Every structure is written in C-alpha cells, then in structure tokens.
Amino acid sequence: MNGVRKICVAFDLDDTLFKEREYVKTGWRAVAEAYAHVTHMTAEELYELMSTAPDAFDALLALPEIQRAHIQIADFLTVYRAHRPTLTLPADTETALRQLTERGAAVAIITDGRTLTQRNKIEALGLDKLIPAENILISEEVGSDKLTPGPFECLMRRQPADRYYMVGDNPIKDFYHPNLLGWTSIMLRDRAGINVPSQSLDDKEPDYWPQIFIDNLTQLTELCLPL
Numbered sequence: 684m685n686g687v688r689k690i691c692v693a694f695d696l697d698d699t700l701f702k703e704r705e706y707v708k709t710g711w712r713a714v715a716e717a718y719a720h721v722t723h724m725t726a727e728e729l730y731e732l733m734s735t736a737p738d739a740f741d742a743l744l745a746l747p748e749i750q751r752a753h754i755q756i757a758d759f760l761t762v763y764r765a766h767r768p769t770l771t772l773p774a775d776t777e778t779a780l781r782q783l784t785e786r787g788a789a790v791a792i793i794t795d796g797r798t799l800t801q802r803n804k805i806e807a808l809g810l811d812k813l814i815p816a817e818n819i820l821i822s823e824e825v826g827s828d829k830l831t832p833g834p835f836e837c838l839m840r841r842q843p844a845d846r847y848y849m850v851g852d853n854p855i856k857d858f859y860h861p862n863l864l865g866w867t868s869i870m871l872r873d874r875a876g877i878n879v880p881s882q883s884l885d886d887k888e889p890d891y892w893p894q895i896f897i898d899n900l901t902q903l904t905e906l907c908l909p910l
C-alpha cells in the first residue's frame with residue numbers, strides 16, 4: 684500500500700441524485716398517454732387533471748369512461764412502474780460524481796425499489812455511465828432494503844474501502860444502518876421543499892440522524908477528500 688486511504692461514497696437515488704418529483708411527472712405522462720384513447724380527453728388534458736388533483740390516479744378512476752372499461756389502479760401502476768422515463772441528470776450531481784471519481788473515490792448507489800423501475804431511472808439519467816455496475820445496489824436485486832444492514836454490508840463486500848460515506852435524503856432509512864456500521868452519514872437538505880419523503884428529524888432517535896448536512900452535492904469532494 685502507498686498509504687492512500689480508499690474512500691467509498693454511496694448515494695441514495697431518489698431525491699438525492701435527482702428529484703423524484705421529475706420521475707412522478709414523467710410517469711403520469713406515460714399513464715395519460717396509455718389511457719387517453721379510452722376517454723374523451725387528450726393525453727395532455729389527462730395529465731393536467733392528474734397534476735392538479737389531490738390524488739392523480741383517483742382522479743382518473745373517477746372518470747366514467749375509465750369505470751366503464753373496468754380499468755383498475757393496478758393497470759395504471761403497471762404502466763407507471765414500467766415506463767421509460769425522460770430525465771435529465773442535474774449538473775451538480777454529474778460534477779460531484781466526476782470530481783469524486785477523478786480524485787480516486789469509489790462511487791456507488793444504494794436504492795430501495797423494484798429493479799425495473801430503478802434501472803429505468805438510472806439509465807435515463809445516464810448514471811450507469813458514471814457508476815460501475817457492481818456498485819449499483821437495488822434492493823430487489825440485493826434481497827434486502829435499507830431498513831436492514833443488508834445493502835450496506837453488500838457494498839462493503841463488493842467495494843473494500845477504508846472509509847464509507849452514505850449520502851441520502853430520507854432519515855427513516857438512509858442513515859441509521861450506516862451510522863451503526865461506522866460510516867459517515869450525510870443528508871442533502873431539501874431547501875426547495877419538493878422531496879417526496881419528509882426530512883423531519885423531530886420524531887427520530889439520534890441514531891437515525893445524519894452526522895453532516897449539505898445543501899449541494901458538489902460540497903462532497905472537499906468534505907470527503909480534502910486536499
């Protein structure tokens with residue numbers, strides 16, 4: 684060894700590497716396009732209906748034509764979960780991943796969800812070009828989710844390092860097991876208030892709290908790899 688310490692920085696996907704709201708919108712568009720022909724409305728009108736309703740799928744289910752066609756919420760969910768989204772990787776995310784990689788850190792994704800859904804997001808964002816395939820851990824593939832130590836221990840086996848960081852948005856599951864495993868946990872704050880899950884720490888035990896807060900992923904390079 685040359686004395687260089689290997690760093691591994693793992694990221695949550697939704698509301699960390701990109702805003703999940705963007706995926707929700709493109710999913711609604713796919714559903715609107717798939718079912719507009721059943722209704723008297725255009726796909727654009729259906730999308731508007733979904734975007735402005737308290738619950739997007741309930742609004743569709745209330746349409747008489749949808750009811751007459753015996754279409755169920757499960758039909759919408761199938762289209763939503765399988766659709767190939769159109770997503771843009773935020774510039775800050777790309778900068779952070781490139782800088783960390785250039786300075787020798789290993790980068791990884793640890794995400795909970797279905798393989799099909801999460802893979803479609805990862806490919807649409809181009810994250811498969813920036814993160815090695817073996818470092819992309821999806822709960823359905825790993826066989827355990829972030830409410831257990833499973834995916835974190837899996838990464839430690841696949842990617843040996845001297846120090847691990849977990850960067851996430853969700854205090855329910857992104858920091859607890861990393862904290863117990865001796866990782867450094869970092870929360871990307873939702874300044875705009877547009878995340879899907881809440882970031883409230885008020886009702887959480889200290890083990891669920893992140894050790895560090897950041898407002899932008901580009902802060903990570905200095906934080907994890909100070910020159």
Ligand SMILES: [Mg+2]
Nearest residue numbers: 695697698852
């Ligand atoms: Mg998340």
